[in-house]
Amino acid sequence: MKHDIELRVNNETYKIEIPPWRTLLEALRDGLNLTGTKQSCAEGHCGACTVIVDGEAVNSCLMLAVEAGGKDIQTIEGLSSGGELHPIQEKFVTHGAVQCGFCTPGMIMATKAFLEENPNPQEEDIKEALAGHLCRCTGYVQIIEAVVAAAGQMAQS
Ligand code: FES
């Protein structure tokens, strides 16, 4: 049996029909073709699937799509504006925090939710905020540097 739900993603409303066991991650990727959100472990261990739901960073592989109905969902596709990268995206690029890029959308969405809560973070706060995010490429140093730089830029704007 399928449910009719409305998903509000990046300020667009989508009406979809979905079985109750489908995750938000599956709805985004397979239902809406928003494939910027990545699937890796599908068990809540890696952070690759992180999106923002009502201001909170969540693992979309652990949330059912029906639970996300009517909530405000932000994904990596909604971050740039008018062809301009968001400051977090820009700092990830300029600090070499993107290598294969698989972890990057989740890292960036988690960073956005974190900096909106804590615009002036210490390095230890950043490490704690990103502790559930695995990156096989960068060794994390560049990612932390990118987040520090993004926080600085966002504080000035
Ligand atoms: S795919 Fe969701 S936490 Fe790994």
Ligand code: FES
């Ligand atoms: S950049 Fe490759 S997994 Fe993080």
